[in-house]
Amino acid sequence: NENPAAQSIQLLSPRLANQIAAGEVVERPASVLKELVENCLDAGATQIDIELEDAGVKLLKIRDNGSGIAVEDLPLALARHATSKITTLDDLEGVASLGFRGEALASISSVSRLELVTSTDESGKGWRVVAEGREMQSQVSPAPHPRGTSLTMRDLFFNTPARRKFLRTERTEFTHLEEVFRRLALSRQDVAFSLKHQGKLIHQLPAIPFDTEDQRLKYRRVAQLLGKDFIEQSLPIESVATGIQLHGWVGLPVYARAQADRQYFFVNGRVVKDKLVAHAIRQAYQDVLYGGRHAVFVLYLEVDPKIVDVNVHPTKHEVRFRDGRWVHDFIFSSLHRRLSGALIGSEKPNLEPEIA
Numbered sequence: 001n002e003n004p005a006a007q008s009i010q011l012l013s014p015r016l017a018n019q020i021a022a023g024e025v026v027e028r029p030a031s032v033l034k035e036l037v038e039n040c041l042d043a044g045a046t047q048i049d050i051e052l053e054d055a056g057v058k059l060l061k062i063r064d065n066g067s068g069i070a071v072e073d074l075p076l077a078l079a080r081h082a083t084s085k086i087t088t089l090d091d092l093e094g095v096a097s098l099g100f101r102g103e104a105l106a107s108i109s110s111v112s113r114l115e116l117v118t119s120t121d122e123s124g125k126g127w128r129v130v131a132e133g134r135e136m137q138s139q140v141s142p143a144p145h146p147r148g149t150s151l152t153m154r155d156l157f158f159n160t161p162a163r164r165k166f167l168r169t170e171r172t173e174f175t176h177l178e179e180v181f182r183r184l185a186l187s188r189q190d191v192a193f194s195l196k197h198q199g200k201l202i203h204q205l206p207a208i209p210f211d212t213e214d215q216r217l218k219y220r221r222v223a224q225l226l227g228k229d230f231i232e233q234s235l236p237i238e239s240v241a242t243g244i245q246l247h248g249w250v251g252l253p254v255y256a257r258a259q260a261d262r263q264y265f266f267v268n269g270r271v272v273k274d275k276l277v278a279h280a281i282r283q284a285y286q287d288v289l290y291g292g293r294h295a296v297f298v299l300y301l302e303v304d305p306k307i308v309d310v311n312v313h314p315t316k317h318e319v320r321f322r323d324g325r326w327v328h329d330f331i332f333s334s335l336h337r338r339l340s341g342a343l344i345g346s347e348k349p350n351l352e353p354e355i356a
């Protein structure tokens with residue numbers, strides 16, 4: 001065929017279609033980790049254990065103690081556009097789960113060797129599923145497993161060499177992985193996490209009850225993940241209005257950094273990087289921060305899920321608020337009050353957290 005334009009139209013094979021879709025959500029091992037941990041959290045897991053080899057390229061294994069997947073549902077778990085989390089467009093409005101696109105497992109499975117083993121009860125019996133070949137037909141077989149799910153991903157991008165070339169050094173990829181881990185572990189302090197790399201335990205984070213009044217416990221995970229000085233140089237904040245609340249820590253202006261690399265903002269437990277939020281925070285710091293410096297913060301915003309649209313981008317990092325102005329002003333005034341109060345008075349964070 002001399003003219004490349006004159007080819008007949010054909011449907012893409014399921015694997016090829018999934019590989020193309022994978023381009024949107026699976027950029028590197030860190031994005032695989034994000035999707036898989038979000039699934040564990042959506043399944044109600046209270047313990048999530050992660051093992052990596054070669055910065056997740058050779059092996060990325062995640063085990064959770066969540067709901068597991070019923071054997072009837074298993075053939076669909078690795079299929080594209082298959083989700084247990086929404087059934088109607090209305091469900092999408094106010095969606096509380098982290099996932100809903102039904103795309104992650106199909107995408108990851110199309111660009112790696114993925115195996116899932118799961119059980120919905122404590123019988124010790126479970127099921128294993130893999131999706132192979134051009135058609136990505138799921139194959140289900142019995143396998144032992146306690147209640148929960150283990151996902152093993154090997155050889156990321158083994159069949160898409162062009163994508164594989166874009167991977168950086170092991171060190172860089174691990175930095176990305178650790179950052180994703182940090183964000184997710186901060187997003188849900190009530191869930192226990194562990195992270196191993198090349199057989200070495202890097203992080204072990206016990207669960208912290210939601211409403212703990214124990215001051216040491218309250219600061220523990222943040223100190224473990226961001227360092228003791230973060231706690232010493234930050235002010236706790238708690239701000240409540242009708243239908244909206246903000247809590248967490250804001251760094252003192254003197255503790256600002258040259259890079260915006262210690263900024264964590266969560267909306268209803270979801271990691272969010274949002275222009276409107278960033279603007280509100282920058283404004284609050286405007287009078288107290290030297291130009292070019294970046295504040296550090298760990299902030300949790302809770303609002304009615306109905307006023308947040310999370311279906312803005314495939315990675316779901318961006319959100320859209322129904323009343324953006326109101327949210328912006330609430331964040332701004334909460335922080336502004338806290339920061340100016342701290343500077344006028346001689347208030348210093350007076351915390352002696354126990355550092356594990």
Ligand code: ADP
Nearest residue numbers: 039040043083084099100101102103104105149
């Ligand atoms: P989504 O999260 O958008 O629904 P995924 O491709 O990430 O899509 O997952 C597909 C489905 O597989 C989920 O809807 C869920 O029912 C199931 N699933 C995936 N991971 C887990 C897990 N760790 N525990 C229980 N169910 C899971």
Ligand code: MG
Nearest residue numbers: 035039099104
């Ligand atoms: Mg998912």
